[in-house]
Amino acid sequence: MKNAVQILLITIALISSVNAQSQTDFGVKGGLNLTFYNVEEANFGDDTDVQIGIYAGIFADFEIENGFNLQPELLYIRLGDFKFLNAPIYFKYNINESFNVLVGPSINYFFDFFNAKLKVRADLGFAYNLTSSLDLHMKYTIGFEEITPNGLFLGVGYKL
Numbered sequence: 001m002k003n004a005v006q007i008l009l010i011t012i013a014l015i016s017s018v019n020a021q022s023q024t025d026f027g028v029k030g031g032l033n034l035t036f037y038n039v040e041e042a043n044f045g046d047d048t049d050v051q052i053g054i055y056a057g058i059f060a061d062f063e064i065e066n067g068f069n070l071q072p073e074l075l076y077i078r079l080g081d082f083k084f085l086n087a088p089i090y091f092k093y094n095i096n097e098s099f100n101v102l103v104g105p106s107i108n109y110f111f112d113f114f115n116a117k118l119k120v121r122a123d124l125g126f127a128y129n130l131t132s133s134l135d136l137h138m139k140y141t142i143g144f145e146e147i148t149p150n151g152l153f154l155g156v157g158y159k160l
Helices: 002-018
Strands: 024-040 046-065 068-079 082-094 099-110 118-129 134-143 150-159
Touching (some): 024 068, 099 134
Antiparallel strands (some): 024 046, 046 068, 068 082, 082 099, 099 118, 118 134
């Protein structure tokens, strides 16, 4: 966990020093997490089991140029008995004033997983700005390893 947090903090520090003149926003976000497990059901084939969880966290939004932003986040996720930190780093493209596309890697640190506590995943997200401070967002997370499930996040974000 310490390494993931350190990587995120170093990234934020480097970006903010390079983009000192740029617009930077900070905020909070939270919502529901739907996680999809693909389970083999004996001779009946695959069965997709869905578990519902919650997430909450913080984000920074660094303006780069011409509608491109960098948005690192740090989210706490609770999903059944599992608790973990999710640290995505999104490249964000502002299609217009209301609609954004986010894509990038995310690092997950599982507090109570038996082994391989650190997982890397890929995220694709969309955000719709209701106001200049409030947005609705959705992201889909793809796990690269067999034991890493895919997830759908639905939530709201508020710029401070």
